Amino acid sequence: MTHSSAQNQQEVKQIFTDFLEKKQMRKTQERFAILEEIYNIEHFDAYSLYVNMKEKNYRVSRATVYNTLELLIECGLVKRHHFGANFSVYEKAYQYRQHDHLVCIECKQIFEFCDPRLQNIQQMVEDIYKFDIAYHTLVFRGICEACEQKKAASANTTPQIPSDA
Ligand SMILES: [Zn+2]
Ligand SMILES: [Zn+2]
Numbered sequence: 001m002t003h004s005s006a007q008n009q010q011e012v013k014q015i016f017t018d019f020l021e022k023k024q025m026r027k028t029q030e031r032f033a034i035l036e037e038i039y040n041i042e043h044f045d046a047y048s049l050y051v052n053m054k055e056k057n058y059r060v061s062r063a064t065v066y067n068t069l070e071l072l073i074e075c076g077l078v079k080r081h082h083f084g085a086n087f088s089v090y091e092k093a094y095q096y097r098q099h100d101h102l103v104c105i106e107c108k109q110i111f112e113f114c115d116p117r118l119q120n121i122q123q124m125v126e127d128i129y130k131f132d133i134a135y136h137t138l139v140f141r142g143i144c145e146a147c148e149q150k151k152a153a154s155a156n157t158t159p160q161i162p163s164d165a
Helices: 005-022 029-038 046-055 062-074 116-129 145-156
Strands: 078-084 087-092 100-104 110-113 139-142
Touching: 005 029, 005 062, 029 046, 029 062, 046 062, 046 087, 062 078, 078 100, 078 139
Parallel strands: 100 139
Antiparallel strands: 078 087, 100 110
């Protein structure tokens, strides 16, 4: 069953509202604008989220973006992935299907995949180790198709011989 994104937006807003009230924090427009933006995009890094919002004329400071991200992680609406040194990306987490990632080490693009067999492995591991698994993270790093093709193309072109003539 698909969960409409409008309905999703309503629900995440409610969760964030309750969370802020519980923490006795201000429910500012900026915080909700950041939340809405996040639920309209895929993986992102904190700085480009800030730049994107600036470009859309939102009046948000960098500090607000970073602080809000921390709050959204705390209340479970956003997930942070560490894909490498100085390479962290965020993504929406509410009602979002369990998935794993492929990260291209050339262009840093992120692809998602979902394979039910991984769930079977998880189940097996739970049974064998009597371990109640809450979640898992799996990242495959390598070269994406586009980068692979670019590499092949540049390898096929004969090197230019510099002429001094
Ligand atoms: Zn690539
Ligand atoms: Zn993802």
